Amino acid sequence: MSLTTPAHAAALFGLIGNTHIEIDGFGFFGNIELERSLEILEPQDEALQVFDEIYLEDALWILSGEIKRRGYLHPQITASISKDNQILWEGVWSEDEVQPEIPRSIEGDSVRFSIHSGILFYYDSIEIKGIPDEITQPTLTFFYPTNRLIVDSDDRYYTPGRFQGGLDSIIGSLRDLGYRRAKVTERNSIKDEATGAVNVTATIDPGPIVFVDTLTIEVESPGPLLIEETNEAGKTVMDTKQEGGFLLKDQKLEDQRFTPAWLLSEVQTIRKNYYTAGYPEVAIERDFEFLERSDERVVVQIKLIVAPGEQIHIADVKFEGTGKTNQALLERQANLKDGELLNRSEVERGRDKLSRLGIFRDIKVNYEDIGGGQWDVIYDASLKRQTAISLIAGVGSFDIVRGGFEIAQRNLWGLAHQSRLTAIQSFKATYADYTYTIPQVFGDDTDFFLSADYLRREEISFDRVEYGGTAGLQRYFSDINTTASAAYSYGLVDAKNTDFAVSPGPTRSLVSSVIFKANKNELDNPVFPTRGWQVFGTSEFAFTQLGGEVNFQRIEVGGAWHHPLDSQGLVLHTGLKHGVVTSVGSASENIPVPKRFFLGGENTVRGYRRDQASPVNSQGQEIGAVSYLLWQGELEQRLTELISVVGFVDAVGNAEQISEYPFNEVLVSVGVGISLRTVVGPLRFEYGHNVKKRTDDPNGTFQVALGFPF
Incomplete structure (x- = not known):
């Protein structure tokens, strides 16, 4: 493939998909964004091969709209359509007209659009x-x-x-x-x-502030009154009565501003209650009467008139567009029963659970009235591709360059099972992982997984080799936005090519352990966080009784907090991590060398190379810590949309032996860097200078990394 155009270069690296569409003149990334805007004109999961006058007209409208949306209000677009590298038609789009006109019934195998954006307003x-x-x-x-x-x-x-x-x-x-x-x-x-x-x-x-005087809810008779009383004593007065064929409920309010959010909450509460009682067509009419009190304060009397409609039962639950997916699985996820009251909220909850199977692109809900107070519930789904292949690329100071692939398979056996094979190679490491997942094993948010992995990596003091298998359960707790897992792991950890005079622990061990993990993320953006926090914890308990050769307990906890300091892009980032590994028996016999903590590198203490900020023995060899406490602070100043500068402090306290817990040695790095925003995260160029170091430690280290450090 020729790389003479940005479009073709981007296609090679997987940024866009159709090499028969070429766009130039709007900058490298601008051209890519414009081509992505044309994907709406292509069939799903395949590249368009034949282009006609309808495609050209639609594409010109879309492209001109996208360019105008960026402030170029008078663009010109030179467009052409070709077949077998011969131009069949070429014209210019300007001010919503194209000259010469596009011939009818024209067809080609490629199109080109040259953008002349004009003046930026x-x-x-x-x-x-x-x-x-x-x-x-x-x-x-x-x-x-x-x-x-x-x-x-x-x-x-x-x-x-x-x-x-x-x-x-x-x-x-x-x-x-x-x-x-x-x-x-x-x-x-x-x-x-x-x-x-x-x-x-x-x-x-702005007009006056409007306050709510009274909220009256009228329910057309016949019909139930299903309103929850949620008022605090002393602040509101509730009154329920029947009058003139209506059920009335009057609520006196004090200092309640009339806002869209408050009104929506009241309406949604009413609607939810009627949905629960089987009234899917409940309608709520709103009537406002404003009473002028002053130029700065107006009160309103609000009347909500509820028309419950007919009570509906479920006749049948149907699934369309689900292919060969197991019917019993779908029914278990939807969790709706024939003959029960139709609750729209439960129907939507069923759609959400079906979506979390991970095999559907989208799911629509339709209803069919079959008479007699009964409706069919129809889930109309669109399946994702069963097999997807993705390329992986990255850079880092230690790995230099890494690349690989990921093959994901969905809906295996029609049971929504999933498999994922990942393979990554860098200058320093080889990594492979295969994971098989059975989602929603208990009909809830719990997934069962089996995995096998292999890792070989050149560390600073040894070559790490690890391989083994894991089986476990993972659950997402939606009410607290937390993911947790419990697993059993069995595998080999090996520290090869070591030349320790006295090894701090076993260099080769079979490890059988149970592992618990939890993570809670409240970040505004997982890739470029500017506000929010996250916490995590991992614990591993290895016992010989489980089939391994060593006994140890390894715990690691941490978190990060991000907060903007002004409105011009100055953000404070802080992170704290603590790890400890202990053993009931002798540490030198039970804590394998690869299970010790080796800090240093682009994501921990940035004045050191990877693993270099860990305890050393008398020969100057990094032997790892059994306990560490890491604090990181970073000030980021965003300069432009794509560029930020950072200043950081990384400090770690290490303990070589558990008797020195939590640490007896402190290393500190300070530094600066530049961060470039990319579609996969920040590309960081940083230099860390070691202000508190050991005699033989480097003065500092230059780091390159992709992704946020903590």
């Missing part, structure tokens, strides 16, 4: 009047991102839709505070067609 100034002090968010952030030190014209691009979206966000924020009548009274935009500079102004009339 950008916000030069923004002036919004009338925003009350309750809105503390800086005005500019409603219109473009300011979470970076350098905000250039590309970040401040202007489109009419973006301007309207910013105004809508301001109005939405005001209504969330109870300014129900907030509106834009004036707006204006002045464009300089020569430079692209746009000056916009607008005036906001």
Whole structure:
């Protein structure tokens, strides 16, 4: 394949899929993004091979829309369609017209689009009047991102839709505070067609704050009144009575602002209760009566009129588009029974459980009224491809370059079983893993897995070889957003090519252990975290009674916290990890060398190479720690959309023997670096300088890594 165009180069590396579509003129990554926008015109899971006038017209509309959405309001696109490398037609799209016209019934095997974006229109100034002090968010952030030190014209691009979206966000924020009548009274935009500079102004009339005086819920008779009383004593007054063919429920409220979120919560509570009672068509009409009290305060009396509709039972549960998937498995996941009341909430819960099988691209729910107060529930699914192959690539200071592949198979035997084969090779390591998973084994969020793995890696003091098998259960606890697992593992750990004068532990051992893991993640973004936290814990208990040769207990816990310090992209990242490995018997006889802790490298103490920040023996050989405490702090300043600079401190305390717990030696690195945002995570170039080190330790180390360090 020729790499003469960005499109073909990107296709080679798996960024895009169809080499018959070529786009140029909008930058390397811009061309890729534009080509991805055309995927909607292609059939699922296969590349389009034949292109006609309909495809060209649709593609030109999509491309021009995407380019305009980025602030280039007057683009031109030169398009051509070819067959056997001969151009059949070529034309120019400009201002929503194409010249010459595309011939009817034209067909080719490739298309090309050359982008001439034209002038970038950008916000030069923004002036919004009338925003009350309750809105503390800086005005500019409603219109473009300011979470970076350098905000250039590309970040401040202007489109009419973006301007309207910013105004809508301001109005939405005001209504969330109870300014129900907030509106834009004036707006204006002045464009300089020569430079692209746009000056916009607008005036906001927030109006008065609206408070809820009373909430009345009327239920049409005949029909049940299914309203939960959730009010706190002393703050509200509840009254239930029957009058004029309606069941009434009046609620007196105090200091309750009339916000969309509050009203939605009330309506959803009512709707949920009726769904539970088998009323899937419940309708809730809303009626508002505003009572003027002052220029700054208005009260509203809200009436919700509930029409329950007919009570419905389930006639049958059907599954469509599920291929050869086992019917009993689907029924167990949906967990709906013929003849029971139709609860829409339970139907949606069934769809969620079906989705978590991991074999469906999407699932729609349809209903069919068969009369007599009975409906069929129909899950209309679309299956994922049974086999998917992915390429793996990465860089790092230790591995230098690594690459590999992953083969995933889904819905094996029609039972939603899954298998995953991963193989990775680098300059320093070979890794392979095969995992077989049976999802939802108990009809809940518990998966059973079997795995076999192999690892060979050159460590700084020895060559690590590990292989074995694991069987266990993993469960996701949705109510606390936590994943936990318990497993039994049996395998060999081997430290080859060691030349320790006195080995700190066995170099080759069969290890039989039970392993427990838990992880809770509350990050705003798992790849580029700026806010939130996460905690994890891993414990391994090895016993000879389980079939191994050693006894030890290895525990590792840690967490990270991320918090923005201002609105211009300054973020504080902190991490803390602690590990300890102990043994009831002699450590030198029971704790294998590969099970000791070897810190150092691009993700721990960055002034050292991998494994180098661990205890050393009298010959200067790294022998690992039985206990460590690692603290990492990092300040990240985002410069542009893609570039950040960081300053960091990494400190570790190590203990060579458990009697020195938690540590008796401290190593500290400080450093700076540059981080580039990529689609798979930050690409980091960092230098760590060792301010507290041992005599023979390096002064510092340059690191290259892909991914966030902690």
